[in-house]
Amino acid sequence: MIEGLNKAFESRVRLGIMAVLVVNEWVDHSRLREVLNVTDGNLASHLSALEELNYVLVRKRFVGKRPNTSYKNSVAGARAFREHLDAIERLIPKP
């Protein structure tokens, strides 16, 4: 029954991060926090988990004098996300 579901996306936050990244260009940390409505620490831990899986790319740079971290999905991340969505869709019976 659960074949194809990706363990990495069991958390709603991680699923949310991928959903936002696949339809946007580079998204910065505060924007992600705003859209997903999660705390900084929570978001950071999920992001680093996705980073370890090579599902997201990280870009650190300075905007003026302030450090700014942005994220983007990797090709592998987008594929994993799509496969996970397909798996969910298969679980829903066709009307």
Add this chain to the structure above:
Amino acid sequence: MMEQDHTKELAHIRGLMDRSTRFLSLSGLSGVVAGVVALGGAALAHYHITRASIPDADILTYGTGGGYTSADDLLIQLIVDASGVLGVALLCSWWFTWRRGHKTGQHLWDASARRLMINMIVPLSAGGIFCLALFYYGLPGLVPPATLLFYGLALFGASRYTLDEVRWLGLSELILGVIAIFWIEQGLLLWAFGFGVLHIVYGGVMYWRHERGPVTREA
């Protein structure tokens, strides 16, 4: 129960994808108010043009050009009218959209709003400069179709960053603009229809579709 969870999950994902790319707090009431203001402005412009009543005025120039005439006053009055309408309409639209953003919890100036603004401002600025040039060359009769066309292009292009209805509004303005450029005698009337009636109609539809009933706040 499991199935319901998955359906909810998909809806949640779809919502996130939409909300992170589109500016969805645009209020239909903004459109309605902008439309009413536009109708008022068109009536005022019509009053000024009739009052100036330059005999045998050319439809492109309204009798302007060729030394100082009462038509030069008319030109200034029309520019003042237009700026006033633009200012009041923008202010009211901003207010209603701000109010709605407040309710839905979407920040008025987030990345999606910025993207929408940029995609509107670039074509509209070009259009604005073009219209000022038309005034400069003494061709105010061409301004109504030009504003309809540029506004239609801006809406059509920017619609992917906001509510779907905006695409249809843009297309309608473009069609009116094309009609107006060949039916120049009725330019002001078509302008009033495009900026007044269409705004009210589409604004009403947007309000009716998205803003009635309980407000869904961001998760």
